[in-house]
Amino acid sequence: MSIEQPGLFGQPETKKKESLEKSREEQYIPFIPGIKPEEAYLELKSLGELEQRAKSCRQCRLREGCQQVVFGEGKNDARLMLVGEGPGMDEDLQGRPFVGKAGQLLDKILQAAGLPRQEVFIGNVVKCRPPGNRLPHPDEVRVCKNYLEAQIRIIKPQILVCMGSLATQVIIDPRARITITRGKWFNRQGIKMMAVFHPAALLRNPSYKRPTWEDFKQIRDEYYREGK
Numbered sequence: 001m002s003i004e005q006p007g008l009f010g011q012p013e014t015k016k017k018e019s020l021e022k023s024r025e026e027q028y029i030p031f032i033p034g035i036k037p038e039e040a041y042l043e044l045k046s047l048g049e050l051e052q053r054a055k056s057c058r059q060c061r062l063r064e065g066c067q068q069v070v071f072g073e074g075k076n077d078a079r080l081m082l083v084g085e086g087p088g089m090d091e092d093l094q095g096r097p098f099v100g101k102a103g104q105l106l107d108k109i110l111q112a113a114g115l116p117r118q119e120v121f122i123g124n125v126v127k128c129r130p131p132g133n134r135l136p137h138p139d140e141v142r143v144c145k146n147y148l149e150a151q152i153r154i155i156k157p158q159i160l161v162c163m164g165s166l167a168t169q170v171i172i173d174p175r176a177r178i179t180i181t182r183g184k185w186f187n188r189q190g191i192k193m194m195a196v197f198h199p200a201a202l203l204r205n206p207s208y209k210r211p212t213w214e215d216f217k218q219i220r221d222e223y224y225r226e227g228k
Ligand code: SF4
Pocket: 054, 057, 058, 059, 060, 061, 062, 063, 069, 126, 127, 128, 140, 143, 144
């Protein structure tokens, strides 16, 4: 009969690391519905590290058809975070989010609302441009939203704005309909969330401009109330 002897020097380092990793995952409550803690990049502590990881990502087919990964940009500790759907042609070329026509409109809205772009963080659900600007497929969203989860965890915004249906369904509720959900506050883990129309939808349908302005006034008021 052999009896397991306790190690002379306690747990080996690799074992310690594994059990630390395990307990971190066990304690972690994901922000985005459907995220598995073991896929949420818990080992990465800064946006810089996460960006490096995303830039070498090949986990879905979108990377084959785009120029570059558009990680998102803004303040590392922004109090306000805005999330769209995915990069378009201009974003793919420049490597920056919301720089095309829809982005220019978003800049105007932010400026009019007194929310400086350099103070916020802007990103997307998927980081690589879907070909022909099609909607990202569910399997692409499923893998890429892990980066978004990690961005939210690291930035810890007070207010999270979901621009358009996809971001709203991924972050707030998979059953949400933008026309019904927009303009209302939701609260999760201390973060206030609101859905608004995507700026590209405003370009196609100018009647969305008025309600969007009303939504951004609410966001501005909340932002400055939170900032006091
Ligand atoms: S879209 Fe996201 S998951 Fe797909 S390759 Fe790009 S970074 Fe990776």
